[in-house]
Amino acid sequence: xxxxxxxxxxxxxxxxxxxxxxxxxxxxxxxxxxxxxSLPGMLFGKLARSTQAHARIREVxxxxxxxxxxxVAVITGKxxxxxxxxxxxxxxETALAVDKVxxxxxxxxxxxxxxxxxxxxxxRLIEVDYEPLPARMSLEEALAHPEPxxxxxxxxxxxxxxxxxxxxxxxxxxxxxxxxxxxxxYYEGSTxxxxxxxxxxxxxxxxAKKLTLWTSHQGPHYLHKGLAKALQLEEHQVRVIxxxxxxxxxxxxxxxxxxxxxxxxxxxxxxPVKITLTREEVFYAHRGRxxxxxxxxxxxxxxxRITAMHVEAxxxxxxxxSFGPATLLYAGTQQPVSYRIPxxxxxGVRVFTNKPPCGPKxxxxxxxxxxxxEVHLDKLAEDLGLDPVELRLRNLTGPNEITVxxxxxxxxxxxxxxxxxxxxxxxxRRRGRLPYGRGIGFAASAYLTGAGGSIYFSDMPHSEVHxxxxxxxxxxxxxxxxxxxxxxxxxxxxIVAEVLGLKPQDxxxxxxxxxxxxxxxxxxxSRVTLMVGNAAYDAACRVRDLLLEAVAERLQIPxxxxxxxxxxxxxxxNPEVGASxxxxxxxxxxxxxxxxxxxxxRPPEKLGTYKGSGVGPSPTYTFSACVAEVRCDPxxxxxxxxxxxxxxxxxxxxxxxxxxxxxxxxxxxxxxxALLEEQAFRKHLHRGPSLLDYxxxxxxxxxxxxxxxxxxxxxxxPFSAKEVGQGPLLCVVPAILNAIADALKIRVDxxxxxxxxxxxxxxxxxxxxxxxxxxTKVPSFSFPAPERVARPPQWELEAKPA
Amino acid sequence: MDQxxxxxxxxxxxxxxxxxxxxxxxxxxEDLGLVGTKHGCELGECxxxxxxVDGRPMLSCLLLAVDAEGHEVxxxxxxxxxxxxxxxxxxxxEIGALQCGYCTPxxxxxxxxxxxxxxxxxxxxxxxxxxxxxxxxxxxxKIIEAVQAASRQLSAGAAASELR
Numbered sequence: 001x002x003x004x005x006x007x008x009x010x011x012x013x014x015x016x017x018x019x020x021x022x023x024x025x026x027x028x029x030x031x032x033x034x035x036x037x038s039l040p041g042m043l044f045g046k047l048a049r050s051t052q053a054h055a056r057i058r059e060v061x062x063x064x065x066x067x068x069x070x071x072v073a074v075i076t077g078k079x080x081x082x083x084x085x086x087x088x089x090x091x092x093e094t095a096l097a098v099d100k101v102x103x104x105x106x107x108x109x110x111x112x113x114x115x116x117x118x119x120x121x122x123x124r125l126i127e128v129d130y131e132p133l134p135a136r137m138s139l140e141e142a143l144a145h146p147e148p149x150x151x152x153x154x155x156x157x158x159x160x161x162x163x164x165x166x167x168x169x170x171x172x173x174x175x176x177x178x179x180x181x182x183x184x185x186y187y188e189g190s191t192x193x194x195x196x197x198x199x200x201x202x203x204x205x206x207x208a209k210k211l212t213l214w215t216s217h218q219g220p221h222y223l224h225k226g227l228a229k230a231l232q233l234e235e236h237q238v239r240v241i242x243x244x245x246x247x248x249x250x251x252x253x254x255x256x257x258x259x260x261x262x263x264x265x266x267x268x269x270x271x272p273v274k275i276t277l278t279r280e281e282v283f284y285a286h287r288g289r290x291x292x293x294x295x296x297x298x299x300x301x302x303x304x305r306i307t308a309m310h311v312e313a314x315x316x317x318x319x320x321x322s323f324g325p326a327t328l329l330y331a332g333t334q335q336p337v338s339y340r341i342p343x344x345x346x347x348g349v350r351v352f353t354n355k356p357p358c359g360p361k362x363x364x365x366x367x368x369x370x371x372x373x374e375v376h377l378d379k380l381a382e383d384l385g386l387d388p389v390e391l392r393l394r395n396l397t398g399p400n401e402i403t404v405x406x407x408x409x410x411x412x413x414x415x416x417x418x419x420x421x422x423x424x425x426x427x428x429r430r431r432g433r434l435p436y437g438r439g440i441g442f443a444a445s446a447y448l449t450g451a452g453g454s455i456y457f458s459d460m461p462h463s464e465v466h467x468x469x470x471x472x473x474x475x476x477x478x479x480x481x482x483x484x485x486x487x488x489x490x491x492x493x494x495i496v497a498e499v500l501g502l503k504p505q506d507x508x509x510x511x512x513x514x515x516x517x518x519x520x521x522x523x524x525x526s527r528v529t530l531m532v533g534n535a536a537y538d539a540a541c542r543v544r545d546l547l548l549e550a551v552a553e554r555l556q557i558p559x560x561x562x563x564x565x566x567x568x569x570x571x572x573x574n575p576e577v578g579a580s581x582x583x584x585x586x587x588x589x590x591x592x593x594x595x596x597x598x599x600x601x602r603p604p605e606k607l608g609t610y611k612g613s614g615v616g617p618s619p620t621y622t623f624s625a626c627v628a629e630v631r632c633d634p635x636x637x638x639x640x641x642x643x644x645x646x647x648x649x650x651x652x653x654x655x656x657x658x659x660x661x662x663x664x665x666x667x668x669x670x671x672x673x674a675l676l677e678e679q680a681f682r683k684h685l686h687r688g689p690s691l692l693d694y695x696x697x698x699x700x701x702x703x704x705x706x707x708x709x710x711x712x713x714x715x716x717x718p719f720s721a722k723e724v725g726q727g728p729l730l731c732v733v734p735a736i737l738n739a740i741a742d743a744l745k746i747r748v749d750x751x752x753x754x755x756x757x758x759x760x761x762x763x764x765x766x767x768x769x770x771x772x773x774x775x776t777k778v779p780s781f782s783f784p785a786p787e788r789v790a791r792p793p794q795w796e797l798e799a800k801p802a
Numbered sequence: 803m804d805q806x807x808x809x810x811x812x813x814x815x816x817x818x819x820x821x822x823x824x825x826x827x828x829x830x831x832e833d834l835g836l837v838g839t840k841h842g843c844e845l846g847e848c849x850x851x852x853x854x855v856d857g858r859p860m861l862s863c864l865l866l867a868v869d870a871e872g873h874e875v876x877x878x879x880x881x882x883x884x885x886x887x888x889x890x891x892x893x894x895x896e897i898g899a900l901q902c903g904y905c906t907p908x909x910x911x912x913x914x915x916x917x918x919x920x921x922x923x924x925x926x927x928x929x930x931x932x933x934x935x936x937x938x939x940x941x942x943x944k945i946i947e948a949v950q951a952a953s954r955q956l957s958a959g960a961a962a963s964e965l966r
Binding site for chain 1: 841
């Protein structure tokens with residue numbers, strides 16, 4: 001619950017370009033990441049991984065490994081047989097494969113040894129006797145061959161989950177259309193590739209019967225629960241601590257094998273055990289972007305108003321559930337948030353394949369369909385003879401409306417975002433008028449600011465904060481919120497500092513320690529600024545009230561005249577009368593005793609009641625628009641993204657430096673997904689599990705970025721601060737693709753757009769065929785009949801003839 | 803096979819007995835406790851283990867510790883005197899040229915070598931110099947900006963000391 005501010009104050013730190021609070025430690029090399037930690041007597045762990053994509057395990061022989069001098073313990077699937085998973089409906093993983101392996105790289109055994117070399121050598125000495133099974137390496141293969149099943153659950157064959165929803169009456173909507181267009185698009189999988197490889201250090205205290213795990217993670221709360229289950233411990237016997245994290249992007253959110261194995265090995269040996277993944281292993285840990293095939297059909301009136309839309313999504317989930325049920329549903333949720341779609345059908349299927357599991361990556365489940373949609377709308381505009389921007393403008397959602405799929409939009413600055421990028425990029429005078437080989441493209445997008453539902457059902461808060469102030473004036477905030485580089489520590493410190501009249505660096509933060517800090521669900525779905533921010537705001541206002549009351553009494557000043565600013569609490573009418581913050585704190589401590597307050601946040605109830613309505617709701621949404629400018633070489637097929645304009649409705653930037661950093665980082669990741677990155681496989685093997693072969697953009701590929709923030713008032717967000725970490729990625733990928741189409745008059749309906757694909761499309765044109773490269777069919781698959789969901793009441797009113 | 807080696811790191815001499823195959827990265831992090839030097843691949847792909855050897859940026863994961871004998875190694879811990887920040891460190895922190903911070907030591911050391919050689923680099927020269935170090939968070943733009951800011955500050959400092 002956002003606290004309503006008592007009066008309109010001048011903001012002192014919110015909105016200022018201040019250095020991030022963890023910046024000094026990081027520039028000095030003093031920030032401590034998990035692999036920087038060591039404990040006395042520490043052992044080094046290593047996982048032995050499957051060489052088979054799909055096979056039954058006949059036997060795992062560990063004797064030779066055990067006999068190697070320096071090896072202290074070896075474990076196999078028999079030692080960790082309990083299935084776990086981050087989703088209650090997805091308890092399908094074990095820390096080590098029990099009787100079957102489902103992808104190359106899946107862990108089958110783990111060793112602990114006195115040094116890393118010995119551990120590595122021992123892992124190599126583990127012998128596994130496999131009975132190979134046919135491996136399914138694509139969603140088409142997995143659907144075409146229902147047997148043998150990769151898992152023994154799911155509706156049938158290799159189908160993991162399916163969704164089929166209809167809001168309104170899509171057939172009626174298409175009947176009302178003057179024109180209908182259908183397009184197919186393929187979005188290749190990609191991985192997070194954080195610069196820090198995953199690492200976990202476990203220590204089991206046999207006396208206290210307590211496990212402490214230091215881990216590079218972005219969701220310690222869910223991990224805490226998963227570890228307890230996998231290890232068969234009570235939750236209070238597990239303590240998860242997250243030190244500095246070297247990047248996450250969604251890739252450090254699951255319950256990982258090395259975490260469970262390090263813990264088990266420590267329990268068996270009585271010594272601390274550290275497991276740090278190699279770069280190659282990070283590609284197997286994965287949980288990245290789902291490869292996804294999309295079919296979108298849209299009906300429009302002559303003047304370009306959408307009458308109906310039907311989205312079909314085919315997701316290649318890899319070998320396990322991970323966050324898959326949410327990924328699948330997210331694919332359907334965000335289209336109606338950006339555009340008014342009177343009749344909307346979403347059908348999706350997630351299939352199992354014999355590849356590392358896919359999961360949440362920046363934009364979770366939404367970038368694939370957003371890219372397909374924005375490319376599709378560009379083509380639709382061309383068919384109608386409309387400027388692509390104009391087509392979007394005719395269909396925009398506005399503030400304070402409920403979408404056809406029952407999502408509640410509060411603030412909405414999408415129109416202004418579009419106006420800003422169009423203006424700044426010179427869109428109207430440049431689009432379609434640049435020399436051959438150069439082009440600009442446009443796209444818009446929407447994203448949530450925090451998932452409205454938690455992963456497991458609960459009526460408890462999603463974020464909680466404790467705050468203490470002592471007589472020396474020290475302010476300490478305790479929260480499980482996890483700093484992964486996105487700036488959560490700075491955001492929280494900024495909010496508390498603003499309320500108390502301090503500076504962000506005055507605030508001490510104790511974060512990410514499940515024994516010390518109250519619950520936060522994690523750094524995912526762009527939720528921390530809003531949810532932890534609101535909880536911190538609550539806690540700070542409560543302690544401020546105590547401070548004000550104490551100062552009012554001591555100085556005999558009416559409370560309403562007191563103001564917290566510049567590290568003082570003073571009489572607004574008589575500023576020299578007041579107290580330093582520390583003085584005020586000691587007066588308050590004398591009056592009230594120990595000063596400690598708390599704050600909690602729970603998102604608003606969702607509006608939809610249909611099955612699947614738990615995914616998509618958010619306290620508020622952000623909106624982005626992008627124009628990308630590219631230069632393409634028709635001889636080599638090379639594309640250079642030269643400039644990107646991104647306008648983002650952020651509500652208000654708590655710190656513009658950090659907010660710009662999120663936009664620039666999103667552009668980096670979007671350029672990679674649009675042009676370079678593929679988590680792809682050759683036969684059963686990852687095509688290049690290294691940073692040489694898997695190409696993330698270097699500084700040379702990074703375009704100039706012009707970031708334009710749009711401010712909106714949002715009562716649900718602390719100081720109106722909405723998300724900025726994920727939304728700005730979404731529109732950039734399709735804007736680049738639309739720019740390539742503008743530059744070369746070809747369509748590559750598939751990412752990444754490699755030079756080979758561009759040359760192929762150009763070749764098609766030379767042969768007089770449609771200048772397009774991309775999917776031409778969807779697998780044969782019958783979706784279940786859609787669940788018909790009544791539309792929110794105002795849609796029915798609007799639908800009545802005038 | 804172990805070999806005695808004398809390493810000069812951040813101005814201090816260390817006498818060690820190390821296996822000949824042990825990399826400078828491993829020795830810095832595991833034997834000397836200088837964990838400010840990071841690792842991202844240990845195969846020479848990502849650049850985040852960069853240290854300065856005789857002032858030049860080198861990948862410590864590809865350099866054997868025994869081969870570093872006789873050379874001056876500088877890590878992020880030795881970049882500036884205790885209690886002070888190098889202008890690059892200040893600029894990176896103030897301009898927001900870091901997020902997770904994992905590539906930051908390598909970026910700063912690489913930029914330092916550049917500025918020693920080219921005090922006022924063009925943007926293209928900065929991009930060339932930094933192209934061997936990956937950053938997954940920032941999109942590099944604020945890093946370029948920070949190197950430019952530090953370059954200006956260092957030149958202003960140099961001009962001021964010439965006047966004195």
